[in-house]
Amino acid sequence: MSHLFIYWRVTVQTITTDVAIIGAGGAGLRSAIAAAEANPDLEIALISKVYPMRSHTVAAEGGSAAVTQEHDTLENHFNDTVGGGDWLCEQDVVEYFVEHAYREMTQLEQWGCPWSRKANGEINVRRFGGMKVARTWFAADKSGFHILHTLFQTSIKYKQIKRFDEFYVVDLLTSEDGKQIQGLVALNMMEGEYIAIKAKSVVLATGGAARVFSFNTNGGIVTGDGMAMAYRHGVPLRDMEFLQYHPTGLPGTGILITEGCRGEGGVITNKNGYRYLQDYGLGPETPLGQPKNKYMELGPRDKLSQAFWYEQQKGNTVKHPLGDVVYLDLRHLGADYLNERLPFISELAKAYVDVDPVKEPIPIRPTAHYTMGGIETDRYNETCINGLFAVGECSSVGLHGANRLGSNSLAELLVFGKQTGDGAAKRAAEFKEWDEKSITKQVKTIEDRLSALMNQEGDEDWSTIRHEMTDAMDKGCGIFRTEELMVEAADKLAELKERFKHINIKDKGDVFNTDFLYALEVGCSLDVAESMVHSALNRKESRGAHQRLDEGCTERDDVNYLKHSLAFYNEDKKPTIDYSEVTITKSQPKQRLYGAAAEEAAAKEKAEGKE
Amino acid sequence: MSRIQKIDIMRYDPEKDAEPYMQHFEIPVNETTSLLDALVYIKDEQDKSLTFRWSCRMAICGSCGMMVNNVPKLACQTFLRDYPDGITVEPLANFDVEKDLIVDMTPFIERLEAIKPYIINDDLNPDDGPTIQTPAQMEKYQQYSACINCGLCYAACPQFGLNKNFIGPAVIALARRYNLDTRDKGFQERMGILNSEDGVWGCTFVGYCSEVCPKGVDPAAGVNQTKVDSAQDYVISMMKCQ
Amino acid sequence: MTTKRKPYTHEMTRTWWMKKPFYRFYMVREMTVLPLILFTIFLTFGLGALVKGPASWQNWLDFMSNPIVILINIIALLGSLFHAYTFFDMMTSVMPLKIKGKKLDNRLYTGAMWIAVIVITVICLAIAC
Numbered sequence: 001m002s003h004l005f006i007y008w009r010v011t012v013q014t015i016t017t018d019v020a021i022i023g024a025g026g027a028g029l030r031s032a033i034a035a036a037e038a039n040p041d042l043e044i045a046l047i048s049k050v051y052p053m054r055s056h057t058v059a060a061e062g063g064s065a066a067v068t069q070e071h072d073t074l075e076n077h078f079n080d081t082v083g084g085g086d087w088l089c090e091q092d093v094v095e096y097f098v099e100h101a102y103r104e105m106t107q108l109e110q111w112g113c114p115w116s117r118k119a120n121g122e123i124n125v126r127r128f129g130g131m132k133v134a135r136t137w138f139a140a141d142k143s144g145f146h147i148l149h150t151l152f153q154t155s156i157k158y159k160q161i162k163r164f165d166e167f168y169v170v171d172l173l174t175s176e177d178g179k180q181i182q183g184l185v186a187l188n189m190m191e192g193e194y195i196a197i198k199a200k201s202v203v204l205a206t207g208g209a210a211r212v213f214s215f216n217t218n219g220g221i222v223t224g225d226g227m228a229m230a231y232r233h234g235v236p237l238r239d240m241e242f243l244q245y246h247p248t249g250l251p252g253t254g255i256l257i258t259e260g261c262r263g264e265g266g267v268i269t270n271k272n273g274y275r276y277l278q279d280y281g282l283g284p285e286t287p288l289g290q291p292k293n294k295y296m297e298l299g300p301r302d303k304l305s306q307a308f309w310y311e312q313q314k315g316n317t318v319k320h321p322l323g324d325v326v327y328l329d330l331r332h333l334g335a336d337y338l339n340e341r342l343p344f345i346s347e348l349a350k351a352y353v354d355v356d357p358v359k360e361p362i363p364i365r366p367t368a369h370y371t372m373g374g375i376e377t378d379r380y381n382e383t384c385i386n387g388l389f390a391v392g393e394c395s396s397v398g399l400h401g402a403n404r405l406g407s408n409s410l411a412e413l414l415v416f417g418k419q420t421g422d423g424a425a426k427r428a429a430e431f432k433e434w435d436e437k438s439i440t441k442q443v444k445t446i447e448d449r450l451s452a453l454m455n456q457e458g459d460e461d462w463s464t465i466r467h468e469m470t471d472a473m474d475k476g477c478g479i480f481r482t483e484e485l486m487v488e489a490a491d492k493l494a495e496l497k498e499r500f501k502h503i504n505i506k507d508k509g510d511v512f513n514t515d516f517l518y519a520l521e522v523g524c525s526l527d528v529a530e531s532m533v534h535s536a537l538n539r540k541e542s543r544g545a546h547q548r549l550d551e552g553c554t555e556r557d558d559v560n561y562l563k564h565s566l567a568f569y570n571e572d573k574k575p576t577i578d579y580s581e582v583t584i585t586k587s588q589p590k591q592r593l594y595g596a597a598a599e600e601a602a603a604k605e606k607a608e609g610k611e
Numbered sequence: 612m613s614r615i616q617k618i619d620i621m622r623y624d625p626e627k628d629a630e631p632y633m634q635h636f637e638i639p640v641n642e643t644t645s646l647l648d649a650l651v652y653i654k655d656e657q658d659k660s661l662t663f664r665w666s667c668r669m670a671i672c673g674s675c676g677m678m679v680n681n682v683p684k685l686a687c688q689t690f691l692r693d694y695p696d697g698i699t700v701e702p703l704a705n706f707d708v709e710k711d712l713i714v715d716m717t718p719f720i721e722r723l724e725a726i727k728p729y730i731i732n733d734d735l736n737p738d739d740g741p742t743i744q745t746p747a748q749m750e751k752y753q754q755y756s757a758c759i760n761c762g763l764c765y766a767a768c769p770q771f772g773l774n775k776n777f778i779g780p781a782v783i784a785l786a787r788r789y790n791l792d793t794r795d796k797g798f799q800e801r802m803g804i805l806n807s808e809d810g811v812w813g814c815t816f817v818g819y820c821s822e823v824c825p826k827g828v829d830p831a832a833g834v835n836q837t838k839v840d841s842a843q844d845y846v847i848s849m850m851k852c853q
Numbered sequence: 854m855t856t857k858r859k860p861y862t863h864e865m866t867r868t869w870w871m872k873k874p875f876y877r878f879y880m881v882r883e884m885t886v887l888p889l890i891l892f893t894i895f896l897t898f899g900l901g902a903l904v905k906g907p908a909s910w911q912n913w914l915d916f917m918s919n920p921i922v923i924l925i926n927i928i929a930l931l932g933s934l935f936h937a938y939t940f941f942d943m944m945t946s947v948m949p950l951k952i953k954g955k956k957l958d959n960r961l962y963t964g965a966m967w968i969a970v971i972v973i974t975v976i977c978l979a980i981a982c
Contacts, residue, residue: 050664051716053760054672107737112730112792114749114756121743145671146756153728153785165720190709191856219666220651252643255669322643348669351688352643463655507660509626510857512710515659625859681872707860715860747954769876772865816943817879832946839947 012185012194012443017045017162018428019421020184020199022169022226024048025055026144026413027392027420028205029151034421035428036158042425045197047164047186049221049517052152056207056219057413060144061258061344063136064410066101068125072133074098079587081408084130084300085372085401086544086556087589088239088564088582093379093398095585097408097415104414105137113150114139116341126341127263128407130300130594132293134263136407141258141344147410164197166190168517171446172202172229174385176438181387183439185446189517192510194450196443200431201387201424204230204375205417208393210243212529213368213477214470217249217256226394228524230375231531235383236566236578238396239373240528241536242545244404245479247304249367250352252322257345257364259406262297264341265289266330268304269361270316276326280307282595289332299594302403302545305366309479320363322353327361334358366479370409372400372545373535376566376580381420387427391420396564398583402544454516458502462519465496465503469522472496473529477536481548486537493530494574500526531567531575538577539565558589616640617697618649620661623708631708633699646689646700647675650712663712670825673761676703677712683763683823704766718775719762722782726804728789731797748793755788755833757826764820764830770813777813778804780820780830787833790840802844811838882939885932892929895922941966 019035021028024046032046048055067077077098082089109115109123115137118124128136139146155161166189173183173196183198206226210216231237247268248257262268267288270276275296278285282299286292297304308326311317317324330338330345335358338346342357349355349362375390377383377397383390391397392413399412469492476489500523507515541557542548563579570576593601615637623631636653647665654661664674668687675686678701680694691698706714735742764780771777786805789795804810814834821831870876895917902913916922941963950957 050666050674051720051760054664054666054674056667056672058672058759059667059669103737106741109741110730110732110735110737110794112789112794114753115741117744117746117749119746121745121748123741142671142757145759149756154730156724156727157729190858219668219672221666253668344671351670463659467655505659507662509624509660509710511625512662512713514654514662518654623861625861626857631861704863705865707862709858709860769865769869772869815883816947817876818943818946819873819875819879821946822875829946832949835943835947836949 012196012447014196014198014443016198016434018042018200019203019424020045020047020197020201021203021205021424022047022184023055023205023207023392023394024052024152024163025205025207025392026057026148026151026410027417028052028055028203029148029155030414030417031203031205031389031391031421031424032161033151033155033158034418035425036160036421038422038425039429040160042160042428044158044161045164045199046155046161047167047169047184047197049166049168049189049225051165052155052163053149054219054221055148056222057144057148057410059217059219059256060147060410061141061256062128062260062263063126063138063143063407064101064105064147064414065128065131065136065405065407066105066411067098068102068123068135068137069133072135076132077101077135080131081399081405082401082587083592084405085399085403086592087558087562087584087587088242088401088543090379090398090583091585091587092583096379097399097412100415100418101411104418105411108147108150108414111150111154113146116140126260127291127293127298128405129259129262129298129304130294130405131298131407134293136260136263138260140340141260141342143410147413164188167195168520169225169229170194170450170520171442172233172388173198173439173442174233175435178234179386181385182434185443187517189512192513194443194447196439198434198439200428201389203420203424204388204390204394205392205420206394208371208374209525209528209532210368210371212469212473212525212532213243214474215249215254215365216368217246217254218369223521223525224371224394224528225521225524226390227375228527230383230385230388230390231527231567231569233385234569235385235388236376236568237373237528237531237535238376238564238566238580239402239535240371240532240567241477241539241565242372242400242402243368243477243532244301244370244372244545245305245366246369247301247308247366248328248364249369250348251320251325251363251365253352254367255348255352256367256369257328257348257362258342259301261328261330261342261345262291264330264337265291265333266297266328268297268364269327269329270311271318271326272316274316276311276316277304277307278595280310281593281597282307284596294598295595300403300405301369302547303594305479306547308366317365318363322363323365325363325365328364329361330357331359331361370404372396372402372404373565380423381416382423382427387424387431389420389424391416402546453519454505454508456502456504458504460499460503462500462503462522465500466522466525469493469496469526469529473532477532479547481536481546483537483548483550486533490530490533490537490574493526493533497526497530497572527569531569534575534577535565535567556592562589613639613641616644616649616691616694618653619697619699620653620712621701622661622711623702624660625710640691642692644691645687646679646684646691646698647686649691650686650700660711662710671759673759676761676763676766677701678704678766683766685761685763685825688825703762705768705772706762706765716762719760719765719779719781722778723760723785726778726782726786726801727797728785730789730792730795731800732794735794742794744793752788752791754828755784755791758785758788758828758830759826761825763823763825767819767823769817769819770815774809774813776809778810780814780834781828783811783814783837784828784830784833787837790837802841805837806841806844811835811841814838882936885936888925888929888932889936891925892933895926937967937970
């Protein structure tokens with residue numbers, strides 16, 4: 001009987017393709033289109049664990065940044081991004097980005113994206129946090145939705161893009177020495193069968209990992225699967241300690257309330273009705289309805305989230321049934337303006353916290369939102385495995401550094417999606433041949449491993465493990481970190497990884513087995529969470545989104561830590577943390593200032609320059 | 612303030628069951644608990660085999676469509692405080708049930724791909740800069756661009772239930788979205804499918820689709836306005852023949 | 854390898870429209886066509902009778918005075934009013950009007966159509982009487 005079982009399992013269907021793209025969100029779709037356009041003879045497999053329009057790009061709201069206005073310059077966008085990233089950005093990458101953003105967003109416009117317009121029909125831009133000049137293109141307050149649907153619908157034009165909807169990629173296939181990509185193995189969710197896809201190049205576009213925290217803005221699918229896969233194959237995860245807490249998420253659910261609200265003039269107040277951000281280097285207070293770039297509510301996200309934490313310590317936050325909050329006040333914008341610019345936000349506030357923003361301020365709190373770090377790539381989105389690319393939130397191409405500016409990540413998907421698609425097409429053309437024997441062996445190993453998991457005995461439960469993981473991460477990798485809490489989190493994660501070996505999958509079915517799927521996702525999340533904690537523990541300074549309260553670690557230390565963290569996977573052990581150089585071209589690290597302080601410093605610099 | 616909520620969910624395991632059956636659950640809920648929260652809770656704590664699609668939790672991804680007391684709704688937008696006496700949950704109507712609340716969305720996807728839902732225009736070049744489109748021009752198609760592809764309108768539409776070849780509300784609305792976009796020139800390429808009996812003429816304006824749409828797309832208006840286009844197109848082509 | 858899938862199709866029953874108030878309303882709307890068809894047939898006969906001569910015409914008038922026929926005609930009138938009500942409502946969706954850039958309010962739109970109905974009715978009755 002078991003003979004038959006083994007026979008069945010050995011015959012995994014194998015197909016070949018040229019470029020395989022894992023993940024069909026903004027980055028994956030843009031890469032697929034780029035590869036199809038770069039070489040129309042290529043066959044492109046676009047593989048996603050959900051239908052493309054469900055990808056989390058859909059939830060992004062605020063907009064996408066590119067230098068647009070006459071008085072804006074590439075240098076401004078460059079400096080905003082590098083400063084916003086607390087000088088941990090790869091500056092050559094940022095230069096490439098700011099140069100190409102406008103064209104990519106124009107391309108998207110021509111593919112049908114309904115960018116909001118000025119009365120004369122030109123593209124409109126709005127202010128966004130940390131940006132000196134307004135340059136954020138927006139599609140009402142559903143920019144991510146419109147970008148994703150435009151890309152998905154445009155991708156239908158290209159017959160060479162073959163989609164594998166609801167296929168969960170369980171592992172990559174590499175050459176014997178692990179240095180060359182050969183393809184992947186995926187689980188057909190509907191059938192419950194594995195399929196091996198031999199590919200000449202592979203793109204990981206699997207999204208971030210903020211679901212390792214309890215309160216997050218993310219959808220259930222953002223579990224770091226691609227990061228874990230690359231990680232386990234020896235690709236380092238870079239700058240994982242930098243997790244962005246978006247300052248304005250709804251209490252309870254963590255649902256995102258866009259930064260666009262602040263770009264349109266929304267203000268944040270504590271329990272005393274006081275706009276407290278002026279006490280945290282973002283002042284002086286700007287008049288109501290007259291937002292000023294890089295002042296007050298238009299400061300960068302890490303500073304706003306950190307200000308909340310301080311206010312909470314001081315007891316100035318409001319006690320809401322769903323937790324401590326502060327208020328985002330949009331009332332002064334008026335019903336008509338809100339309906340035109342922020343209709344989705346009004347819907348969300350009414351549905352999830354029973355607040356009409358026209359009449360009452362919205363309760364908000366910082367929520368885990370975005371992973372700045374990810375799979376290490378070079379400036380062309382290629383990893384250290386030849387032919388394996390990573391793009392979008394799952395990657396660390398070097399754009400965001402220690403803190404991402406809002407509206408840079410949607411633009412990232414477009415600019416680097418294009419670059420990655422081109423690169424993957426090129427690698428596919430250069431590919432020599434697959435190592436069939438090695439592939440067969442790897443496929444068998446993968447199957448055995450997964451079969452073992454499916455039949456594992458024990459009384460542990462992936463949902464309990466996930467809850468404990470997210471609790472530990474909330475405490476250990478919060479907005480402010482301490483050695484003690486980080487060590488506790490690290491120990492907890494090690495314990496959870498051990499306990500994971502004793503989980504029992506209750507649903508033994510083949511058809512759409514989400515018991516098995518979620519277990520695999522939790523397994524990926526645990527590895528990624530571990531890389532975050534250990535990277536954080538080893539960075540003994542405070543920079544961008546990684547802030548420590550420990551003695552000696554509260555300031556930025558450019559002498560010892562102007563470098564990227566690299567986490568290398570060790571099976572059943574904690575990761576090895578190493579470091580790599582930061583590419584600095586035009587912008588030498590200086591004090592990261594906003595508000596009046598920044599203006600003063602800039603004026604001083606200018607005066608000194610003249611002398 | 613916590614209370615116990617009764618939930619009846621239609622289950623179906625194709626590998627074990629001859630047909631679907633109802634299963635009763637009881638779980639603790641509070642004022643903010645959504646149906647989606649409840650399903651996630653049941654899977655986490657009570658029954659690992661319960662299977663359903665979900666992701667964003669904020670009614671924008673379109674994954675969690677299902678029948679709630681026989682009304683098509685998104686689970687993340689259904690709040691249990693509105694169902695104190697109990698709630699019945701079934702898979703989205705008019706689609707084949709694969710397992711529990713998972714339905715086969717292939718017919719929807721096939722129709723979506725068939726109407727060429729993309730800008731058809733060979734004269735556009737990004738190096739020329741963005742096209743000009745005024746707010747008034749955008750307004751013409753904007754509501755039809757808000758569709759999240761959740762499929763609730765297909766569950767609501769009795770014509771789709773009776774005639775499995777009917778193109779359906781969301782897809783026709785999407786075709787209209789592109790037909791009305793000033794940047795598009797693909798009107799004629801879409802009319803073939805739209806003009807057919809399974810296109811706009813399969814609709815008898817029941818109107819329930821617009822009633823259940825969570826995004827105010829108003830597909831009923833979209834489909835029936837397209838009938839006007841379709842009729843005009845027919846008359847014009849008849850005159851051309853003479 | 855055979856599939857483990859076994860998709861289940863819930864068949865739509867003949868009485869699908871009875872299950873929801875929304876669907877029932879739709880069916881009633883559609884069914885108003887039946888009394889209207891009858892009325893149209895009566896009218897057609899009337900036209901024919903008119904052409905044939907005074908005797909036929911008188912026969913037809915007698916026929917139309919029959920209480921059952923009157924009842925049918927009343928039902929047809931109510932049905933047609935109901936049909937007009939739903940039709941005007943649908944018009945606001947199928948042919949939305951814009952006045953100076955703003956969408957015409959539905960109540961004004963349907964109100965205007967009803968006023969037109971009343972005016973035409975009054976004129977017809979005036980000519981007839």
